[in-house]
Amino acid sequence: xxxxxxxxxxxxxxxxxxxxxxxxxxxxxxxxxxxxxxxxxxxxxxxxxxxxxxxxxxxxxxxxxxxxxxxxxxxxxxxxxxxxxxxxxxxxxxxxxxxxxxxxxxxxxxxxx
Amino acid sequence: xxxxxxxxxxxxxxxxxxxxxxxxxxxxxxxxxxxxxxxxxxxxxxxxxxxxxxxxxxxxxxxxxxxxxxxxxxxxxxxxxxxxxxxxxxxxxxxxxxxxxxxxxxxxxxxx
Numbered sequence: 001x002x003x004x005x006x007x008x009x010x011x012x013x014x015x016x017x018x019x020x021x022x023x024x025x026x027x028x029x030x031x032x033x034x035x036x037x038x039x040x041x042x043x044x045x046x047x048x049x050x051x052x053x054x055x056x057x058x059x060x061x062x063x064x065x066x067x068x069x070x071x072x073x074x075x076x077x078x079x080x081x082x083x084x085x086x087x088x089x090x091x092x093x094x095x096x097x098x099x100x101x102x103x104x105x106x107x108x109x110x111x112x113x
Numbered sequence: 114x115x116x117x118x119x120x121x122x123x124x125x126x127x128x129x130x131x132x133x134x135x136x137x138x139x140x141x142x143x144x145x146x147x148x149x150x151x152x153x154x155x156x157x158x159x160x161x162x163x164x165x166x167x168x169x170x171x172x173x174x175x176x177x178x179x180x181x182x183x184x185x186x187x188x189x190x191x192x193x194x195x196x197x198x199x200x201x202x203x204x205x206x207x208x209x210x211x212x213x214x215x216x217x218x219x220x221x222x223x224x225x
Contacts, residue, residue, distance in 0.1 A: 034213065043203065043216040043217060043219055044156070044203070044216045045216070046214075046215065091156075098169025099144075099161075099169075099214075101146070101148075103155060103156040104155075105155050
């Protein structure tokens with residue numbers, strides 16, 4: 001089955017700097033890649049997603065890039081703010097599998113002010 | 114607020130007991146997914162229902178079962194509970210099987 005690896009497990013940045021989180025997936029049939037942000041004790045919240053027919057997507061300070069050949073995708077957060085501090089999860093899914101999400105292990109992002 | 118509701122918020126019970134977690138999807142969503150989040154296993158997919166029928170199954174234990182009712186709400190039943198079942202259980206919903214999933218607030222289960 002699908003396996004998603006996520007790096008780094010923790011990331012500390014200074015306020016205003018950029019943060020990059022990377023994920024690799026194993027199943028070339030996966031075609032949907034969302035990113036979720038989770039604050040302590042709260043629900044995972046979708047922040048951005050990308051489908052396999054697109055190479056890059058941007059929403060204000062957040063962007064995601066996808067490299068299907070290498071089977072990896074990345075989350076980029078620019079001009080980080082203290083409220084960006086949270087755990088970020090990447091995931092992969094494919095329609096033939098009921099679109100179940102296979103998650104990475106998560107990245108703890110700390111933005112220091 | 115995602116529009117997905119889950120009850121109860123917290124559940125404390127003893128080993129060997131049985132509990133039922135409830136999820137109401139967003140209005141118009143036909144798909145319901147259940148996920149378990151624990152410290153050692155991360156976020157793991159359990160089971161998916163689409164319009165009342167089971168669509169996909171993950172590493173769900175035989176002691177666990179679920180169903181989706183005609184009004185589209187779903188229940189996850191956990192029986193013969195063990196200490197290791199303590200976790201956050203999330204429900205997510207989507208319009209169909211290939212679209213964005215929105216998560217509910219979760220039910221925190223503590224097995225003593």
